[in-house]
Amino acid sequence: MNKTRPLLALLSLFFIAISLILLWFVILSGITRTSPLRQTYFLRADTSGISGARDVSQWTYFKVCGLNNLDCGPARPALPLGDAWDSNPTGAPAGLTGKYGGHTTSHYFWYMWRFGWVFFLLALLFETLAFFSGFLACLGRVGAAVSGMIASLALVMLSIAVALMTATFVKMRNHFHRDGREAHLGRYAFGFAWGAWAALAISTVLFLLAMLKRDKNHYVNRRATYATNGHDHVVADGPVTGPSEGRKRGVFNWGRRSNSGKSFDGRRVKDDY
Numbered sequence: 122m123n124k125t126r127p128l129l130a131l132l133s134l135f136f137i138a139i140s141l142i143l144l145w146f147v148i149l150s151g152i153t154r155t156s157p158l159r160q161t162y163f164l165r166a167d168t169s170g171i172s173g174a175r176d177v178s179q180w181t182y183f184k185v186c187g188l189n190n191l192d193c194g195p196a197r198p199a200l201p202l203g204d205a206w207d208s209n210p211t212g213a214p215a216g217l218t219g220k221y222g223g224h225t226t227s228h229y230f231w232y233m234w235r236f237g238w239v240f241f242l243l244a245l246l247f248e249t250l251a252f253f254s255g256f257l258a259c260l261g262r263v264g265a266a267v268s269g270m271i272a273s274l275a276l277v278m279l280s281i282a283v284a285l286m287t288a289t290f291v292k293m294r295n296h297f298h299r300d301g302r303e304a305h306l307g308r309y310a311f312g313f314a315w316g317a318w319a320a321l322a323i324s325t326v327l328f329l330l331a332m333l334k335r336d337k338n339h340y341v342n343r344r345a346t347y348a349t350n351g352h353d354h355v356v357a358d359g360p361v362t363g364p365s366e367g368r369k370r371g372v373f374n375w376g377r378r379s380n381s382g383k384s385f386d387g388r389r390v391k392d393d394y
Contacts, residue, residue, distance in 0.1 A: 167304065234289050
């Protein structure tokens, strides 16, 4: 077994574990007041004056909360971003409201965040599978190939998730700014999400490198197999133990067909006449 493969596999497991931890920080934001989850949100905006909204709203993965993730609403899967205010609200920035989510959210933000929300869960699923299959990468190239394939799928899912997250909340922030309201992105949520992506990308590359590493005896085994199939070299004046010996004497005999022109004592047949 190649000695570097277990090392590459262990490094891959280390980075994918970091990615999973950061991803859980993003998903659990708003669930508890414990730091750093208390500071984790995608967007904080001034929503005062909007009917049914708090003075300050923070959008997390499952909830819309108040300042410091307090006074949170109910947890909802793929919640509409307009869950922060009433249906058909007054005073909300143009472009954020619409007929979706009970007349709270526009078409664009409804679909962008719903797809982003789902891809985060898919990335979490494939990352978890890649982590547990990563232990097989320590045992051989097949295990490394399986882990690399699953990690690659997780990387695709997480790439789509963080791209949709970034596009959604950056545009949402811009709508608040155009309406003259203060709004800024959550540095913890964005840092955790993109940090999870970077760690997963490194882990995927390491899994693929572990797959490409060949065993040291790979070529030795191929040469031995080649020789046992009758492709060794024989010289005219005696037996040869290997191809290097035949090159030293300058005479080659390839395969079994050329051996038929020699007598049993190693001389050529024409020398007897």
